[in-house]
Amino acid sequence: MSINAKPYKETLNLPATEFAMKANLPTREPEIQASWREQDLYGQLRRARKGSPVRVLHDGPPYANGDIHMGTALNKMLKDFVVRSLSMRGFDSPYVPGWDTHGLPIEHKVMKDLGSKAAGLSRAEIREMCRVEAMKWVDVQRGQFRRLGVMGDWEDPYLTLDHRYEAGITDVLADLLEGDYVFRQLKPIHWCTSDQTALAEAELEYHDETSPSIYVLLPMVAGVPEAWLRAEGSKAEEWRAMIWTTTPWTLPANVAVAVHPDLEYAGVRYVDPETGAVVRTILGAELVEKVMALRKVADYAEVGHCKGRDLEHAQYRHPFIDRVSPIVLASYVSVEDGTGLVHTAPGHGGEDYQTGRAYQLPVLSPVDPAGKFTDEAPEWLVGLHVFAANPKVVARLKESGDLYFEMPLSHSYPHCWRCKKPVIFRATEQWFVGVDRNDLRGRTLEEIRNAVKWYPAWGQSRIEAMVSLRPDWCISRQRSWGVPIPALGCTTCNAQLLTAETARHFRDLFRKEGADAWFSRPVEEILPPDAKCPQCGGAEFRKEGDILDVWFESGSSHRAVLAGGFELGFPAHMYLEGSDQHRGWFQSSILTSVGTTGKAPFESILTHGFVVDDKGQKMSKSLGNVVSAVKATEQHGADVLRLMVAGMDYADDVRISERSIKEASESYRKIRNTFRYLLGNLEDYERFDPSTVDLETLHDIDLWALGQLNQVVREALSAYEKYEFYWVVKKLNNFLSITLSSFYLDVLKDRLYAEEPTGPDRRAAQFVLFKLHEVLTRLLAPILPHTAEECWGYLPHGHGFPASVHLATFPEPDPRWDDPQRDARWAALREARDAVLKALEGLRKDKTIGSAQEAAVEVVAAPADLPVLQADRELLATICLVSEVTVREGGPVAEGAERFQVSASKSTYAKCERCWNYREEVGKDAKHPTLCGRCVRVIESLNAKGPA
Numbered sequence: 031m032s033i034n035a036k037p038y039k040e041t042l043n044l045p046a047t048e049f050a051m052k053a054n055l056p057t058r059e060p061e062i063q064a065s066w067r068e069q070d071l072y073g074q075l076r077r078a079r080k081g082s083p084v085r086v087l088h089d090g091p092p093y094a095n096g097d098i099h100m101g102t103a104l105n106k107m108l109k110d111f112v113v114r115s116l117s118m119r120g121f122d123s124p125y126v127p128g129w130d131t132h133g134l135p136i137e138h139k140v141m142k143d144l145g146s147k148a149a150g151l152s153r154a155e156i157r158e159m160c161r162v163e164a165m166k167w168v169d170v171q172r173g174q175f176r177r178l179g180v181m182g183d184w185e186d187p188y189l190t191l192d193h194r195y196e197a198g199i200t201d202v203l204a205d206l207l208e209g210d211y212v213f214r215q216l217k218p219i220h221w222c223t224s225d226q227t228a229l230a231e232a233e234l235e236y237h238d239e240t241s242p243s244i245y246v247l248l249p250m251v252a253g254v255p256e257a258w259l260r261a262e263g264s265k266a267e268e269w270r271a272m273i274w275t276t277t278p279w280t281l282p283a284n285v286a287v288a289v290h291p292d293l294e295y296a297g298v299r300y301v302d303p304e305t306g307a308v309v310r311t312i313l314g315a316e317l318v319e320k321v322m323a324l325r326k327v328a329d330y331a332e333v334g335h336c337k338g339r340d341l342e343h344a345q346y347r348h349p350f351i352d353r354v355s356p357i358v359l360a361s362y363v364s365v366e367d368g369t370g371l372v373h374t375a376p377g378h379g380g381e382d383y384q385t386g387r388a389y390q391l392p393v394l395s396p397v398d399p400a401g402k403f404t405d406e407a408p409e410w411l412v413g414l415h416v417f418a419a420n421p422k423v424v425a426r427l428k429e430s431g432d433l434y435f436e437m438p439l440s441h442s443y444p445h446c447w448r449c450k451k452p453v454i455f456r457a458t459e460q461w462f463v464g465v466d467r468n469d470l471r472g473r474t475l476e477e478i479r480n481a482v483k484w485y486p487a488w489g490q491s492r493i494e495a496m497v498s499l500r501p502d503w504c505i506s507r508q509r510s511w512g513v514p515i516p517a518l519g520c521t522t523c524n525a526q527l528l529t530a531e532t533a534r535h536f537r538d539l540f541r542k543e544g545a546d547a548w549f550s551r552p553v554e555e556i557l558p559p560d561a562k563c564p565q566c567g568g569a570e571f572r573k574e575g576d577i578l579d580v581w582f583e584s585g586s587s588h589r590a591v592l593a594g595g596f597e598l599g600f601p602a603h604m605y606l607e608g609s610d611q612h613r614g615w616f617q618s619s620i621l622t623s624v625g626t627t628g629k630a631p632f633e634s635i636l637t638h639g640f641v642v643d644d645k646g647q648k649m650s651k652s653l654g655n656v657v658s659a660v661k662a663t664e665q666h667g668a669d670v671l672r673l674m675v676a677g678m679d680y681a682d683d684v685r686i687s688e689r690s691i692k693e694a695s696e697s698y699r700k701i702r703n704t705f706r707y708l709l710g711n712l713e714d715y716e717r718f719d720p721s722t723v724d725l726e727t728l729h730d731i732d733l734w735a736l737g738q739l740n741q742v743v744r745e746a747l748s749a750y751e752k753y754e755f756y757w758v759v760k761k762l763n764n765f766l767s768i769t770l771s772s773f774y775l776d777v778l779k780d781r782l783y784a785e786e787p788t789g790p791d792r793r794a795a796q797f798v799l800f801k802l803h804e805v806l807t808r809l810l811a812p813i814l815p816h817t818a819e820e821c822w823g824y825l826p827h828g829h830g831f832p833a834s835v836h837l838a839t840f841p842e843p844d845p846r847w848d849d850p851q852r853d854a855r856w857a858a859l860r861e862a863r864d865a866v867l868k869a870l871e872g873l874r875k876d877k878t879i880g881s882a883q884e885a886a887v888e889v890v891a892a893p894a895d896l897p898v899l900q901a902d903r904e905l906l907a908t909i910c911l912v913s914e915v916t917v918r919e920g921g922p923v924a925e926g927a928e929r930f931q932v933s934a935s936k937s938t939y940a941k942c943e944r945c946w947n948y949r950e951e952v953g954k955d956a957k958h959p960t961l962c963g964r965c966v967r968v969i970e971s972l973n974a975k976g977p978a
Contacts, residue, residue: 038943038944038960038961038965038969039944041944041968041969041972042783042784042944042945043711043782043783043784043785043787043792044783045706045707045710045711046710046713046714047706047709047710047712047713047714047824048714049705049706049709049710049714049820049821049824050706051702051703051706053667053669053698053699053702053817055666055667055668055669055670055816055817056663056664056665056666056667058667058816058820059177059179059667059668059669059816060177062816062819062820063176063177063179063816066181066834069833069834071181071834071836071837072181072182072183072184074834074837075117075181075836075837076122076124078832078837079117079120079121079122079123080122081122082120082121082122083120083121083122084121084122084123084124084598084599084603085116085121085122085123085603085604086123086124086125086592086598086599086602086603086604087109087112087113087116087123087125087602087603087604087605087606088126088587088588088591088592088598088602088604088605088631088632089109089125089126089127089128089182089188090105090128090584090605090606090607090611090615091128091129091130091188091190091584091587092105092129092130092171093129093130093133093135094129094130094131094136094164094165094167094168094171095135095136095139095163095164095167096167097170097171097174097658097659097660098171098174098175098659098660099641099649099656099658099659100641100649100656100657100658100659100662100686101608101640101641102171102659103178103659103663103671103675104638104641104675104680104684104686105606105607105608105638106175106178106180107178107180107671107672107675107676108606108636108638108675108680108755109125109180109606110125110178110179110180110181110672110812110815111672111676111753111755111812111813112604112606112636112753113125113181113182114181114811114812114815114836115750115753115812115840116603117836118808118811118812118836118838118839118840119747119750119751119839119840120839123603124182124183124598125181125182125183126182126183126186126187126188126591126596126598127172127175127180127182127183127184127187127188128187128188128189128190128587128591129164129168129171129187129188129189129190130190130580130583130584131161131164131165131168131189131190131191132160132164132190132191132511132512132513132577132580132583133509133511133512133580133583134225134227134448134507134509134511134580135448136160136163136164136511137156137160137509137510137511138225138448138449139163140156140159140160140163140511141156144156144159152549153510153549154546154549154550156510156511157510157511157546157549158546160510160511161191164189164191168187168189172184172187174659174660174663177660177663177668178659178663178668178671178672179668179669179672179815179816181815181836186596188587188590188591188596190513190580190583190584191544193540193541193542193543193544194541194590194594194595195583195587195590195591195594196513196540196541196544196545197537197538197540197541197590198586198587198589198590198591198594199513199578199582199583199586199589199590200513200516200533200534200536200537200540201533201534201537201586201589201590202582202586202589202622202626203515203533203578203582204530204531204533204534204537205530205625205626206463206622206625206626207528207529207530207533208530209467209468209625209626210467210468211463211464211467211468211470211625212461212462212463212464212505212528213461213462213464213467214459214460214461214462214517214526214528215459215460215462216393216457216458216459217383217393217457217458217460217462217502217504218376218377218378218379218380218382218383218393218395218455218456218457219455219456219457219458219460219504220233220234220444220453220454220455221399221401221453221454221455221456221458222446222448222449222451222453223399223400223401223415223416223451223453223454224446224449224451225446225448225449225509226399226400226508227507227508227509228458228460228504228506228507228508228579229446229447229453230503230504230579230581231500231501231613232581232610232613232614232617232618233446233447233448233581234444234445234446234447234453235444235445235446235447235450236442236443236444236445237442237443237445237450238440238441238442238443239440239441239442239443239445239452240438240439240440241276241277241420241438241439241441241443242276242278242420242421242424242436242437242438242439243274243275243276243436243437243438243439244274244275244276244278244424244427244433244435244436245272245273245274245321245324245368245369245433245434245435245436246272246273246274246275246281246349246373246427246432246433246434247270247271247272247309247311247349247431247432247433247434248270248271248272248273248287248346248347248348248349248432249267249270249346249347249349249432250266250267250268250269250270250271250312250344250345250346250347251266251267251345251346251347251354252266252344252345253266253341253343253344253345253357254266254269254297254312254344255297255334255336255340255341257334257336258297258310258333258334258336261297261333261334262297262299262310262333264310268310269297269310269311269312270309270310270311270312271287271311271312271344271346271357271371272311272312272313272321272369272371272434273287273368273369273371273372273373274367274368274369274371274373275373276439276441277378277420278419278420278423278424278427279416279417279419279420279423280373280375280378280379280455281349281350281373281375281423282351282394282396282403282407282408282411282423283375283376283377283378283394283395283396284348284355284373284374284375285353285355285374285375285376285386285391285392285394286355286356286357286358286374286376286385286386286389286391287346287355287356287357287358287371287372287373287374288357288358288359288360288362288363288371288372288374288382288385289338289341289342289357289358289359289360289363289370289371289372290338290359290360290361290363290364290370291337291338291339291342291359291361292337292338292339293314293315293316293337293338293363293365293370294314294315294316294335294336294337295312295313295314295315295335295336295337295338295340295341295370296312296313296314296315296318296332296334296335297310297311297312297332297333297334297335297336298310298311298312298313298318298322298330298331298332298333299330299331299333300322300327300329300330300331301327301329301330302325302327303325303326303327303328303329310333311434312341312371313369313370313371314365314368314369314370314371315332315335315370316365316370317365317368317369317370318330318332321369321434321435324434324435324437325434325435338359338363339359341357342356342357342358342359343356343357343358344356344357345357349426349427349430349432350408350426350427350430350432351408355391356389357371358374358385358388358389358391360372360374360381360385362381374386374391375394376391376392376393376394376457377393377394377395377455377456377457378395378454378455378456378457379455380455380501383457393457394406394457395456395457395458397416397454397456399508400415401415401416401417401454401456402414402415402416403416403419410422410426411423416454417452424436460504460505460506460576461504461505461506461515461517461576462502462503462504462505463502463503463505463621463622463625464502465497465500465501465502465503465621466502468625470621470624470625471497471498471500473624473628474497474620474621474624475494475497475498477620477624477629477630478490478493478494478497478620478630479494481629481630481633482630482632482633482634482635483633483634483635484634484635485634485635485636485637485681485752485753486637486681489609489612489635489637492609492612493612493613493616493617493635496612496613496617497617497620497621500617503579503582503618503621504579505578505579505582506576506577506578506579507576507577507578507579507580508575508576509577510549510577511577512545512577512578512580512583513540513545513577513578513583514545514548514549514573514574514575514576514577514578515528515574515576515577515578516528516532516533516536516548517574517576518532518553518557518561518571518572518573518574519571519572519573519574520563520565520566520568520570520571521568521570521571521572522563522566522568522570523563523565523566523568525563525564525565525566526574527561527562527563527564527571529564531558532558532561535558535559536548536556536558539556548573553571553572553573557571579618581614581615581618582618582622584615584618584619585615585617585618585619585621585622586622587619588600588601588602588619588622588623588627588631589622589626592631600627600631601623601629601630601631601632601633602631602632602633603632603633603634604632604633604634604635604636605619605631605632605634605635605636606635606636606637606638607637607638608637608638608639608640609637609638609639609640610640611637612637616632616635619631619632620632636753637681638680638681638684639680639681639682639683639684640683640684641683641684641686642683642684642685642686643655643657643685643686643687644685644686644687644689644690646683646685655687657686657687657688657691659671662691666691666694666695667816668816669698669814669815669816669817670691670694670695670698671691671694672813672814672815673694673697673698673701673759673813673814674686674690674691674693674694676755676756676758676759676813677694677697677755677756677759677760677763678756679756680755680756697763698814698817700763700766700767700771701762701763701766701810701814701817702817704766704767704770704771704775705803705806705807705817705821707771707775708799708802708803709803709821709824711778711782711795711796711799712796712799712800712803712824714824715800715824715825715826717787717788718793718796718800718826719826720796720797720800720801720826720829721829722793723793723794723796723797724790725797727790727791727793727794728794728797728798729791729794729795730852730902730905731774731777731856731905731909732794732795732797732798733847733849733852734852734853734856735769735770735774735798735802736798736801736844736847737847737848737849737852737853738765738769738774738853739765739801739802739805739806739847740843740844740845740847740848741843742761742762742765742769742809743805743809743840743841743842743843744843745757745761746758746761746762746809747840749761750812750840755813758809758813759813762806762809762810765806766806770802773860773863773909776911777908777909777911778795778798778799780908780911780945780947781795782795782796783945784944784945784964784965784968785964785968786968786971786972789968789971803821803824803825804822804825804831804841805841807821807822807835808835808838808839808840808841809840809841811835811836811838815836818835818836819834819835819836821835822834822835822838855898858895858898858899859898859899859905859906859909860909861929861930862889862891862895862899862906862910862929862930863906863909863910865889865928865929865930865931865932866887866889866910866912866915866932866934867882867910868932869887869932869933869934870882870885870887870912870934872934873885873934873935873936878935878936879936881911881946882910882911882912883911883912883913883941883946883947883948884913884936884937884941884948885912885913885934885935885936885937886912886913886914886915886916886934886935886936886937886938886939886948887910887912887914887915887916887932887933887934887935888915888916888917888918888932888933888934889906889915889916889917889918889930889931889932890917890918890919890920890930890931890932890933891917891918891919891920891929891930892919892920892921892922892923892929893919893922895929895930896917896919899917900917903915903916903917912934912937913937913939913947913948913949914937914939914950939952940952940953940960942960942961942962942965943960943961944960944961944962944965944969945962945964945965947962949962949963949964951963951966
């Protein structure tokens with residue numbers, strides 16, 4: 031070494047970068063987001079993609095109440111993955127976030143805060159307070175979604191309380207009226223007695239509830255088969271029809287008993303084991319033994335059989351009301367439970383109502399909005415809540431001798447999604463969309479089957495089943511906070527005026543003044559011109575009080591947003607929500623869209639599972655397993671949460687816990703360290719221009735690495751196209767940790783650290799690092815937007831790279847690096863390397879060597895593999911990180927045996943002071959006796975060039 035030269039260790043090219051090892055995401059991410067807003071990155075992206083094919087993911091509006099939770103965070107992150115990946119695939123993919131700002135939860139909160147003061151306020155005043163409450167949470171959630179790195183038009187979101195949106199809802203209603211889908215009828219619907227409003231199926235939750243299960247004997251009046259009467263020498267009045275119900279409170283509304291026309295029924299005579307009385311009753315033949323066993327009845331006989339149709343029009347007397355009612359036929363009756371005879375109350379059940387219509391039965395529902403019996407019920411029930419009335423009804427039946435058996439039954443029962451209390455079926459005058467009018471159901475199913483792509487595929491059969499079985503859609507609600515159904519009640523005859531023309535009149539009013547005009551302005555000021563009662567021709571009206579179901583509101587977003595003023599285009603490319611929306615938003619959207627346009631509002635549907643803890647249990651405060659999305663973001667950073675979510679198969683329930691976040695944090699750390707290694711050896715591009723590298727200088731291993739990069743690009747792009755983000759994460763993680771960190775970059779260290787800084791060998795390696803840096807950054811950008819942006823900022827300017835990675839498009843495979851024969855050769859070399867590293871473990875364990883560099887190995891290979899290994903033994907030593915490799919021919923590999931046999935020993939060569947490799951030439955250069963031949967060459971070149 032020359033006198034003025036540096037010590038050998040100071041001539042090494044050690045990594046140097048400003049890309050920090052510690053991400054400090056909770057601090058760094060908000061800074062990056064602020065820069066995006068300052069640059070108007072979303073606006074830049076819209077301008078950059080203008081004119082490209084449009085693919086819109088339409089945002090299902092979350093409810094504007096409370097902080098976001100892990101479920102809403104999961105949903106928004108998945109949407110962001112889709113939108114960002116579509117943009118990087120070259121599509122124009124605008125994202126307009128939205129909020130559902132009407133509905134019961136907000137009104138419930140306002141009314142609760144007001145307490146007794148609410149009674150003194152007008153509906154308009156309550157609505158204003160609801161508006162303030164909703165907008166407060168819109169602002170809170172907007173900040174929380176932005177903090178997750180979700181990119182979109184946050185300055186102009188769509189809100190269901192916006193005048194434009196309210197007009198769009200009313201426009202959909204007008205079209206459905208014009209198509210004769212909308213009607214008003216007295217009909218049983220799910221009713222919350224706590225919130226005193228109708229509920230849609232999507233607003234129900236099912237929980238276990240214990241109800242009284244009772245078997246009731248109804249006195250027959252007529253219609254008992256003659257053969258049974260003759261056999262017993264009895265009269266019809268001596269027989270009973272036995273029904274079973276778990277809702278004793280509905281018995282006051284009983285007007286029929288249903289039997290199945292084709293089922294077998296038995297006339298049974300039994301001796302009551304308690305009273306000794308002889309009782310004759312009608313039961314489903316298959317259930318006789320089971321029902322008799324309930325009371326341990328031993329003395330019974332079947333005196334005759336008949337089909338259910340033989341009992342049609344038979345009559346029985348109500349057990350505690352002076353009313354005679356018929357036995358009717360219904361195909362839904364079964365003998366799985368009960369007695370085979372079904373208590374029928376058209377005012378309190380959907381199937382009962384349909385049977386009632388077929389037989390023109392009265393629709394009785396002596397229950398008020400609060401769930402209390404009215405004076406239409408027996409005097410001893412008036413004023414009682416229906417559930418409190420259950421024991422009273424049972425006691426009355428027991429007292430009259432009409433109760434056969436009673437026991438508690440735990441079963442799944444519908445509850446209100448908001449107040450969590452059990453709901454009832456109650457007949458009221460409501461507005462409906464008839465799903466079988468103009469074959470709306472059939473045309474919707476046709477779109478589901480033929481016009482929509484489902485991710486995962488089973489989503490199609492799920493929604494098909496729901497639409498096939500769903501009842502007519504009750505679209506009216508008895509609340510204040512929402513868009514009114516602009517129906518006018520005639521003050522003379524009480525008929526309702528609601529037509530397509532009148533609805534469009536109010537649509538125009540709402541577009542100008544908002545739906546508040548309905549509540550704040552006198553009816554005389556807002557009447558449509560020349561409004562006349564359709565029944566009596568009267569011209570004086572009152573405003574009716576119902577509002578539209580919030581699912582109708584959100585389901586109209588295809589008109590208000592896609593085809594409205596946001597210029598997104600109809601239909602949307604995708605709707606993406608949780609799997610519960612098969613019965614919610616997906617269904618309300620497709621029904622309103624097919625009814626008004628004839629086609630589905632979406633080309634594809636992607637659904638995800640629910641967030642659960644690591645044991646698969648639903649998160650709840652009582653279990654103490656809730657992971658706060660807001661706190662997790664503040665503690666770990668959004669990119670860690672995004673990596674965790676992207677790495678999970680969202681088609682199933684998504685398990686999230688502190689442990690899964692920590693695992694994602696560790697995975698993120700490894701990804702970041704790999705990029706830090708790349709940038710450190712690129713010296714942050716301060717002294718390296720990738721365009722100056724002669725590609726002829728690339729080593730074979732460099733070409734192989736670029737070929738492997740091609741493969742991971744293909745696999746990642748394929749996964750992005752299928753929205754399989756977990757495959758993107760898996761492929762990239764494997765590539766980063768196994769292909770790069772455990773192999774290529776490990777092998778590359780010697781060349782990067784010890785070769786001449788600007789020499790062709792090191793520059794060739796740096797070129798590959800550059801390609802890895804810019805390609806992998808783009809592939810990771812939709813998932814890790816903040817970290818990708820940070821990495822992208824180090825790329826050299828003037829090379830055609832946009833200022834932000836999010837303005838870039840995905841990389842394409844470079845066919846120059848594809849070579850299947852080379853890849854096959856390298857597969858053999860890597861397998862040989864694995865065999866070598868396995869053999870070295872033994873030497874490490876017995877302390878023969880401290881590192882692989884101290885070892886000399888011999889590889890025994892079959893004749894077929896020999897040419898590959900012998901072609902470049904120095905390369906084999908380099909990739910195995912050992913002193914030297916000798917190769918010897920062995921016999922053919924037996925089935926099940928190792929492909930390569932390896933023996934290893936400590937090298938007899940000296941260690942190079944500079945690169946720490948053990949080489950034969952160490953000590954042979956008098957000037958540099960402690961260096962290997964390569965390091966001598968590098969030092970001499972550096973000395974010749976003088977100080978840098």
